[in-house]
Amino acid sequence: MHTSYDTAAALLRLVGGPANVTSVAHCVTRLRLGLADPSAVDEEGLRGVPGVLGLVVDGGSYQIVLGPGVVTEVTAEVEALLAARTTAGEPAARGAELRERRRQRNTTPVKTALRRVANVFVPLIPALIGCGVLAGLGGLLVNAGWLPGLTPALAAIASAFMAIIAVFVGYQTAKEFGGTPVLGGAVAAIVVYPGVAKVTAFGVHLAPGQGGVLGALAAALLATYVEKRCRGRMPGALDVLLTPAVTVLVAGLVTLYGLMYAAGAVSSAIGTAADWLLTTTGAFAGLVLGGLFLPLVMLGLHQALIPIHTTLIEQQGYTVLLPVLAMAGAGQVGAALAVYVRLRHDTSLRTTIRSALPAGLLGVGEPLIYGVSLPLGRPFLTACAGGAAGGGFVGFFAMLGDRVGATAIGPSGWALFPLLAGNGGPALTASIYAGGLLVGYGVGFLATYVAVRPPGSPAPGRST
Numbered sequence: 001m002h003t004s005y006d007t008a009a010a011l012l013r014l015v016g017g018p019a020n021v022t023s024v025a026h027c028v029t030r031l032r033l034g035l036a037d038p039s040a041v042d043e044e045g046l047r048g049v050p051g052v053l054g055l056v057v058d059g060g061s062y063q064i065v066l067g068p069g070v071v072t073e074v075t076a077e078v079e080a081l082l083a084a085r086t087t088a089g090e091p092a093a094r095g096a097e098l099r100e101r102r103r104q105r106n107t108t109p110v111k112t113a114l115r116r117v118a119n120v121f122v123p124l125i126p127a128l129i130g131c132g133v134l135a136g137l138g139g140l141l142v143n144a145g146w147l148p149g150l151t152p153a154l155a156a157i158a159s160a161f162m163a164i165i166a167v168f169v170g171y172q173t174a175k176e177f178g179g180t181p182v183l184g185g186a187v188a189a190i191v192v193y194p195g196v197a198k199v200t201a202f203g204v205h206l207a208p209g210q211g212g213v214l215g216a217l218a219a220a221l222l223a224t225y226v227e228k229r230c231r232g233r234m235p236g237a238l239d240v241l242l243t244p245a246v247t248v249l250v251a252g253l254v255t256l257y258g259l260m261y262a263a264g265a266v267s268s269a270i271g272t273a274a275d276w277l278l279t280t281t282g283a284f285a286g287l288v289l290g291g292l293f294l295p296l297v298m299l300g301l302h303q304a305l306i307p308i309h310t311t312l313i314e315q316q317g318y319t320v321l322l323p324v325l326a327m328a329g330a331g332q333v334g335a336a337l338a339v340y341v342r343l344r345h346d347t348s349l350r351t352t353i354r355s356a357l358p359a360g361l362l363g364v365g366e367p368l369i370y371g372v373s374l375p376l377g378r379p380f381l382t383a384c385a386g387g388a389a390g391g392g393f394v395g396f397f398a399m400l401g402d403r404v405g406a407t408a409i410g411p412s413g414w415a416l417f418p419l420l421a422g423n424g425g426p427a428l429t430a431s432i433y434a435g436g437l438l439v440g441y442g443v444g445f446l447a448t449y450v451a452v453r454p455p456g457s458p459a460p461g462r463s464t
Contacts (some may be wrong), residue, residue, distance in 0.1 A: 002050040002051065004070070004073040004074050004076075004077045005077045007049060007050070007051050007066075007070075007074050007077070008074050008077035008078040008080075008081055009077075009081065010049045011031070011046065011049060011052075011064060011074070011078065012078060012081055012082075013145020014041065014042045014045040014046045014049070014082070015033060015035060015040070015041050015042075015046070016035065016036075016037060016040030016041060017040075017075075018081065018082055019036075020036050020037055020040050021033055021034065021035060021036075021078075021082060022034040022035065022036050023120070024075065024079050024082065025075075026071045026072065026075040027071075027122045028068055028071070028120075028122070028125055029053075029066065029067055029068055029071055029364050029366065030056065030063040030064065030065050030066070030071060030366070031063065031064045031066055031071055031074055031078065031421070032062070032063050032076075032123065033062045033063070033064070033170065034062070035062050035412045038057070038062060040052065041062065042197075043055060043128045046064065048093075048154075051066055051067075051070060051074075052064060052065070053065040053066060053067055053355075053356060053357065053359050053364065053366065053367040054366045054367035054368075054369070054370045055142070055370060056366055056370055063344070065364070065366040065370075066389040067359055067364055068121060068364070068410075068411075073378050074175050077128075083109035096402055097219070101429035106310050114301065114303040114304050115303060116176055116177070116190070116302065117217075117304070117306070117307060118303035118306055119172075120169060120172045120175050120176050120217065121169070121172070121306040121307060121310060122306070123172060124165070124168055124169070124172065124310075125171065125408075125409060125410045126410075127161050127168075128161075128310075128313070128408040128409060128410065128420070128426050129408045129409075129410050129411065131157070131158045131159070131160075131161045131162065131407075131408070132158075132313075132408025132419045133408070133418050133419060134154055134158040134406075134421070135155075135158040135159070135317075135407050135421075136407055136418055136419055136421065137154065137418075138151050138158055139421065139426070140426060141154070143425070143426065144226030150459050154184075156218045161456035162314060163192065164189075164192055164315070165194045165213060165216075165310070165314065166188045166189065166191040166209070166212065166213060166215070166216035167185045167188055167192065167216070168185070169213045169216040169217055169220070170184040170185045170186075170187060170188020170216045170217075170219060170220035170223075170348055171184050171185035171188070171220075172184075173188070173216070173217050173220035173221060173224070174220045174223060174227075174407050177220075177221060177224045178224060178228065179220070179223060179228065180227060180244075180247075181229050183223050183224075183227060183244060183247050183248065184219075184220035184223050184224060185220075186223075186248055187219045187220060187222070187247070187248055187251045187252055187255060188215075188217075188219050188220050188222040190219065190252050190255050190256065190260075191208075191209065191210070191211055191212070191215045191216050191219060191255065191260060192208055192209050193208060194208050195364035196208055196210070196256065196260070199256050199257075201256060201257050201258075201260070201261050202261055206256065206260055206261070207264075209259040209260060209314075210260045210261070210263075210264040211261075211262070211263030211264040211266075211267060212263070212264075212267045212311055212314045212315065213310050213311055213314060214263040214266055214267055214307060214311060215255070215259055215260050215263030215264065215267075217307065218259045218263055219251060219252075219254075219255040219259055222247075222250075222251045222254055222255070222259070223247050223248070223251035226246065226247045226250050226251050227243060227244075227247040230242070230243040230246050230247060230464060231243060235280050252321075255324075267314075267315065268315075269312050270308055270311050270312065270315075271311070271312060271315045271316060272313055274308075274319075274320055274321060275320070278320055278324075278395055278399070278403065279396035279398055279399060279401070279403075280399070281395075281399075282395035282396055282398035282399035283392045283395045283396040283398070283399060284392070284395070285324075285391075285395050286324045286327075286388075286390075286392045286393070286394050286396070286398070287388045287391055287392035287395065288388070288390045288391075289321070289324050289325055289395075290324055290325065290327040290328055290331070290387040290389070290390055290391020290392065290394075290395075290440070291328075291384045291385065291387055291388030291390050291391065292384070293325045293327075293387060293391075294326035294328045294331075294332065294365075294369065294383060294384050294387060295379070295384070295390075297328075297365075297369070298369075298374075302325075305321065306324075306409065308321065309321060309322060309409045310409070312405075313406075313407065313408070313409070316405070317405075317407065317421060318405030318406055318407045318422070319405055319406055319407045319409065319419040320398065320403050320404065322405070322406040322409060322412070322416070323394055323405065323406055323416065323420070323433055323436070324391045324394050324395060324436075325391070325412070326363065326406075326412035326413060326416055326437075327361060327386075327387045327388075327389075327390030327391040327394065327436050327437070327440045328365070328383070328384070328387035328390075328391075328411050328440075329363050329365045329387070329412050329440075330386060330387065330413070330436070330437045330438075330439075330440025330441050330444065331382075331383040331384060331385065331387035331388070331389070331390060331430050331440045331441075331443065331444035332360060332362060332365050332368050332369060332373060332383040332385020332387070332389045332439055332444065333357065333360045333368070333413075333440075333444065334386045334388070334440060334441040334442060334443065334444025334445035334446075334448065334460055335362060335368075335372075335373050335379040335380075335382050335383035335386060335444040335445070335447070335448040336353050336356070336357060336372050336373065336379070336383075337353075337357075337380070337444075337445050338374065338382075338444070338445045338446070338447075338448035338449040338452065339353065339372055339373075339379055339448060339452055340353045340354075341447075342449060342452045342453070342454055343448065343454060344454070345454070345455075348378060349372065351464055352367075352371045352372060353368070353372055355367070356368045356371055356372065360413070361413050361414055362411070362413045362414055362415045363411050363412030363413030363414070363415050363416065364413075369383075378448070378451040378452060379448050381451075382444060382447035382448040382451050382452075383448070385443060385447045386440045386441065386442075386443040386444020386445070386447060386448075387440055387444070388443075389439050389440060389442075390436040390437060390439045390440025390441075390443070390444035391436070391440075393432075393435055393436045393439045393440075394432060394433065394435075397432045401423070401424075402422065402423070402424040402428060402429075402432060403422050403423050403424070404420065404422045404429050404432050404433050404436075405420070405421050405422055406419045406420060406421070407419045407420075407421050414437075416433070417430060417433070420433055426461070
């Protein structure tokens, strides 16, 4: 049996050894490694490691797709192996130097900013998923009238995290941007503290939670800035007392008398815009969003959507954007199936599709993108067409007043069914989402079947 330790050891060996690794992180599906010398990677060897679903190079980050759950275990083993080497004498300063050089060489300001914002929210996704599943289960029990004694407890368990998510966002923000995490959390806690209802800003009373995760993010960023300005300027004996106090005081006052009001306006605008977009231009908006999501993933720009999803979940209980964007994965699956049917003699490619398709059905699209559609060219475009069709289908029903949302971010494809929510009841919501998937599969398949020709076949319009 191939264990997580075996996988981690094999990966480190094939990326050039532990000495070549300058940073380690992970998201929901990918192990992200910073490498001093990317040319030392044995890509063919990596693809042959059991459990590896695909490879992605994004800026300076070398990413190995392992899938949900597995990536967490393997990352922990990789970090343990690297820590053991560092303890044995690996020069950590050298790794930090190489990491900084790689960052400056391979990243742009926009991608760096998006990646750092994503780093704030990605660690929160497991809790969002867990609470989202429980919220969906609780809703089903309420609608069915079952277990009335249990549903209040389920509601409390599912809602508690969202009630104080601002604190976690503040903690993660300060941690990511170089501040003291607990100070970021302390300032962000102001956003959800019930006592803010007694505070008047711009002539109106503030409301607990006003500004949501965006307000918490801004508050923690400000706290980090204030803390850094204070450090080094305070006498050594007073730093431990004054720096935290000044940080919380200054950032807290600005949060109360500025950031909460401004972030609340932005958050409301996001919710209003999302509702207007789908209810007014739903089919067209779904077409555009579903069609462009795969290119956004390619460019790393999809990370900018994470705070928007989180804001919508916090405001409305679900994000209406995720089910539309999930249609891109359906188009990808349909395209891969068409390639499998068309290129019958390419045994290597068909083997790749067979191994990657189950993950694709569950919303992990990278193996199919980087192993099938992107290298072939046209199937990537036809996959986008399938995603556009599926997104247009879901958006069309939103125009009719039947919205489909997700109570958590992270999963898509079939894995999103337990997290679905909407205003038309569970059966209708699931039916619309399933219909969108089928449309995405069908259009992606048909478009790819027409666009991809087996070697030696005549071009359309020509006779043999």
